[in-house]
Amino acid sequence: MASKGLDGSAFSFSTTRGHTTHISILWVFVLFTFFAVVLVSLAGFQEGLKERQFPDAKVNGDLDVTGVLKNDGYRFGYLTSPTQAVSGTLATNTDFVIGVQPANTILTEILVTPSSNFVTAGNANDDLDFSMGTAAGGAQIITATAILNDGGAAVTLTGSLSYNLILNGSPTIANGLDLAGGDGTNPATSEVIGVVAGALSTTVDRTLHARFTPLQNNLGTTGNMTVSVRYESLF
Numbered sequence: 001m002a003s004k005g006l007d008g009s010a011f012s013f014s015t016t017r018g019h020t021t022h023i024s025i026l027w028v029f030v031l032f033t034f035f036a037v038v039l040v041s042l043a044g045f046q047e048g049l050k051e052r053q054f055p056d057a058k059v060n061g062d063l064d065v066t067g068v069l070k071n072d073g074y075r076f077g078y079l080t081s082p083t084q085a086v087s088g089t090l091a092t093n094t095d096f097v098i099g100v101q102p103a104n105t106i107l108t109e110i111l112v113t114p115s116s117n118f119v120t121a122g123n124a125n126d127d128l129d130f131s132m133g134t135a136a137g138g139a140q141i142i143t144a145t146a147i148l149n150d151g152g153a154a155v156t157l158t159g160s161l162s163y164n165l166i167l168n169g170s171p172t173i174a175n176g177l178d179l180a181g182g183d184g185t186n187p188a189t190s191e192v193i194g195v196v197a198g199a200l201s202t203t204v205d206r207t208l209h210a211r212f213t214p215l216q217n218n219l220g221t222t223g224n225m226t227v228s229v230r231y232e233s234l235f
């Protein structure tokens with residue numbers, strides 16, 4: 001039964017939105033705004049990521065770089081010749097191609113590594129000479145130098161050791177070749193490495209060639225050899 005007023009007319013009711021309904025709409029707006037800001041920020045981060053600079057970081061595992069890794073233009077690298085048998089026959093040359101030294105670099109290390117012992121025959125003036133150039137048999141970088149210099153007793157270049165002909169950009173001194181073995185006897189005598197002035201650096205790409213030559217007499221013992229170099233940027 002419908003309710004009536006004092007004058008006999010029926011009551012009429014109307015409804016309005018409650019306070020909580022207004023709050024819900026406001027929260028929806030706030031959340032929408034928040035997510036919009038987050039999406040825009042992330043998009044900006046991705047766009048500028050390649051230009052961001054990061055502090056020093058330590059990497060304890062593998063690091064994959066899918067672009068160009070720059071280090072202020074600085075670079076260094078290594079070249080190693082194929083392993084090759086060195087002839088022990090008097091005046092017979094064994095030539096090596098080491099690889100291509102890049103332009104605007106300097107050779108800071110040159111090493112020879114025999115796989116087995118090299119021994120002179122024990123006669124005065126028996127030598128095993130080494131030279132390096134920019135063409136086969138050339139000596140434009142290192143002139144012919146005795147890395148085994150026999151004074152009348154057999155001299156040994158011990159296998160499986162690496163001998164620095166150039167170390168930190170400087171030639172090895174006379175009788176100081178045994179930098180890897182450390183006991184000063186292998187070899188007991190050698191000449192100062194004859195570097196041509198200014199020849200360790202280059203402003204153009206160049207192919208490096210090395211040569212070994214026994215002198216005076218055949219070697220008593222010979223074997224395989226590799227030649228390696230390390231280069232660094234000039235600037």
